[in-house]
Amino acid sequence: MSHLAVVKLRAAFPALRESGDKKPFIYFDGPGGTQMAQQSIDGMMAYITGGMANLHGAFPTSVSTDNLLLEGRKAVADLLHCAPEEVAFGQNMTTLAFSVARSLGSFISSDDEVVVTEMDHRANVDPWVTLAKDKGATVRFIELNTDTYTLNLDKLDELITEKTKLVAVGMSSNVTGTVTDVKRVIARAKEVNAIVVLDAVHAVPHLPIDFQELGCDILFCSTYKFFGPHIGIAVIAASLFEKLQVYKLAPAPQQIPDKLETGTQNHEAIAGLIGAITFIEQLGEGDSRRARLKSGMQRIEEHEQELTARMDSFLRQVPGLKLYRAAEGTYKTPTFAFTLPGIKAREVSSWFAEHYNMCIADGHFYASTMADKLGVNPMGGWVRIGLAPYNTMEEVELFEQGLQEFIRTRVRQ
Template sequence: MTHASILSIRSHFPALQPNAIRPPYIFFDGPGGTQMSRQALDAMVAYITGGMANLHGTFPTSVGTDALLDEGRQAVADLLNCEPQEVAFGQNMTSLAFAIARGLAGFINPGDEVLVTELDHRANVDPWVTLAKDRGAVVRFIPVSPETYTLELDDLGTLVNERTKLVAVGMSSNVTGTVTPVERIIARAKEVGALTVVDAVHAVPHLPIDFRTLGADVLLCSAYKFFGPHLGVAVVSAELFEKLAVYKLAPAPTDIPHKLETGTQNHEGIAGLIGALEFVQALGEGSTRKERLRAGLEAIDAYEQELAQELERFLLSVPQVRLYRAPAGTRKTPTLAFTIEGRNSREVAAWFAKRHHMCIADGHFYASTLADKLEVGPQGGWVRIGLAPYNTAEEIEQFKAALQEFLAE
């Protein structure tokens, strides 16, 4: 992307524009949630001001809301290459995961095995651990290498066996950025007839994803991680979705995907999701929305990788910094976690916020198994910088200078 195109991208984000009330922020907290694009905000306002309504009525605003949800499902289908009826909306990824876990109770029996990972955010661990506990199943973990920050898959054939009934794995770590070869894990799970759940929350903002090609049974993501509002999205293969025994109100719909959408949905949030995807597809070319979305994400990935590589080179050059980053040759998102010798990560993040108005996160980021294994708790967890397409090379240079200033104090 050129300097002019980056300026154009930044113009789509109200939070980046000059503000007389507060100083300009540098947003390095993309993994915790990106800023909202103007298209998403405008779509939400348009829905709200145009007349809000619930579903299935005969009057225009209700009919329009029905159409809005249909369009939202189709937009997600174009983003992830699934069928619209496989797309369900919810409060957030975590809530949807727990709801799906309850619905899968009939698939898990005492003595069965549920496989999760040491690398994942606990939102893709605890719903399945809870399911296993409720059903008397055994929980096993795919270990993470403390040297490479990648999953150790040499024993995958043993870890996934005839007793395995469900495998949950994250596509990309929200701490180290490591992109896991989930295709290999899904293929092995299929060999033994196990269900697969993919947490793509951290991957969707950076990587084109093809649900059909992956072959997963469930894929989860969140709109607020890709320039939209707080909204959870679940994609469930139609074959599994039809069998899913969800908790629901008796009069509520029994068809897919509606049976998973308990209560009234966040209609304005769904409007915002559509708007956010309009921003993404505007960055790409193609004759269809699906093609433009894929091209837009490819452009985002290429640009973010340039920034991340420069930031990685710098952090590796600073003796006091320990960078938790997979080695060259491993695909990674532009998310970099590090610690500073002798410094609490909370103290570090607060200093950058106060002195340089940089939004940098700290903590375990709910990847608590990984945090325990790498023993970062005594330092307050990690410091994490996560990049988005509105970040600039100039901001990276500002961070580099600020870190040198911090270390000199």
Template sequence: MKTTEAAFPIEAVREQFPALQRTYHGKNVAYFDGPGGSQVVKTAIQAIAGYMERGGANLHGSFPTSWETEEIIANAKGAVADFLNVGVNEVAFGANMTTLTIAIANALGKQFNEGDEIVVTEMDHRANVDPWLLMAKDRGLNVRWIKVDTDSLVLDLSDLHEVINEKTKIVAVGLASNAVGTIVDIEPIVKRAKEVGAIFAADAVHAAPHVPLDREKQGIDILLCSAYKFFGPHIGIAAIRESIFKDLEPYKLVPAPSYYPDKLETGTQNHEGIAGIEPAIDFFASFGEGKTRRERILSGLETIEAYENRLAKRLREGLRAIEGVTLFEAAADMPKTPTIAFQIEGQDPAEVCKIMAEEHSIFIAAGHFYASTLADRLDINKTGGWIRAGLAPYNTEEEVDRLIAAVAAL
């Protein structure tokens, strides 16, 4: 059902997340660690348990549990196809986004020659940097960086035509910063990549719960995300454009399938985890309207984001009003996920997180969150990194106010 911002059914939403029943030191836990991994919706948990209770099996068997496993995988890929606007045969699953990216980078590297170039950014999680750097080192490729403007916390595209040039083969960019929440304007980067015939690879792990994803509209060639960031299990997801996927040669066992997408899915997959993907995606659709699941997903995301952004505004304003608190964020007119990074003067971030847990039952995290290049550029690693609070549709105004009051008490 479609809901307005004012009528967001927060109590009904919270009932769908069993983890919210947890208490710590006698208080209900407030989860603000969603950017590191969201809580899992009940329907996904039930699907995972149900698969295991009915009896699991490997693929290509001549018996019902094998057929059911194949059907679950097909249904999950159908849901991902609707979520990302890709073809079902372009979807592959893996242990996580990092593992899939390493495999894809190694496979693509076979097509490149010494002296070719790749482009990565200073904003990204290292999972969308190091796999490409390792491949470049192995193949003798040169690396260029899209720098971050440390004042505005957006990518500096002033020299984009020099960074992405006729030698560029891969451009890897995150759609949103998992550290400071900046949503990246990829349109000019994609346009330039296409001008020189480069492949555009997008890390959507942090963006997926917050930003509508459309491979076709956004011009992305390789799109990666992880279900555990959007209320599902720990499963990595890759959607690779068919024209690229068909020529990809991943490392695999000799008897394993040589056709896509199976050739990227090395070994026996996490079938029970895959069973939880479709329910996690259907959670978004449950908030929306439309004739197709794709339409309902987009509509549902819009509803969820209106609610999350309202909470984020409340949290940012509350933290900003506290003396000694510094927020790391792009300008107010720049789109951001509901992820807030901050520091407190004179306080070690890890110690702050311990106090939040032990005294207030608030779960937040500290560190560089693998966005270590950005952390180095901002010179915050010397002081323990950021404190990061991320909002999800199961968070409440009361929890936001609890966090603000707890920070003020420091």
């Protein structure tokens, strides 16, 4: 992406604009949530100021809200290449996952096994572990290779067996950035007719996603990770969705996807979701929204990879710094986790906030099993840099300057 294109892209984010003498923050916390695009803000404000209403009424604003949900499903369907009726909205990925897990109760018995991973965010672990516990089923883990920061997929045939009824795996780690070969996991799971759940929360902001091509059964993501408001998305293959015994109010709709959407939805957030997807679409080219979205995501990825190469090269050369990132040749998102010897992670992030106006995250980021295995919790977890398409090479260079200054300051002390 050219310099002018990045400048134009950044103009779509009000949070990045200077206000008087106040400089905007430099946001390196994309994995924790991106800034909101103007199109998303406009969509929310248009709905709020145009007259809000609940669903299924005869009056115009209610009809408009009905249409809003339909358009939201179509927009997500084009982004992820699924059917609109396979798209359900909810409070967030975690809440939706627990709801779906509860609905899968009739599919699991005490003789069955559930497979999760040691790398994943707990939102794609605990709902399924809880389900297994409730049904008396056995939980098995795909292990983390602590040397390569990848999952050990060599023992899939032993882990995923005829007893396996559900396999949950993340598409990309929100800590190390590792993009897992989920197609390999899905292929093995389908050999034994297991349900496959993908956590795509960290993948959707960086990678073109094709639900149909992947062949999974359930996929979760969240709009606040790709330039919109806080709202969760569940994509569930219609063949499975129809069978789910969802916990719901008796008069609520029985058809998909409505039956999973308990209570009144966050309609203004759905309007913002449409705006966020429109922002991505406007970055691309093509004869259809799906084509423009794929093109837009490819441009985002290309730009982020340019920044990633510079950041990766720099961090690997800092004396004493331990970078938790897979080697060259492993597909990764622009996400970097590191520790510095003898220094708490919060000390680093606080220093950058104070001295460089940079938003840098620290902690275990709910990848707590991986944090335990890698022994980072005594230091307050990792320091994490997460890039987004509105980040620039100048910001990366400024971070390099800041980290070198921080280390010099610490040495003098």
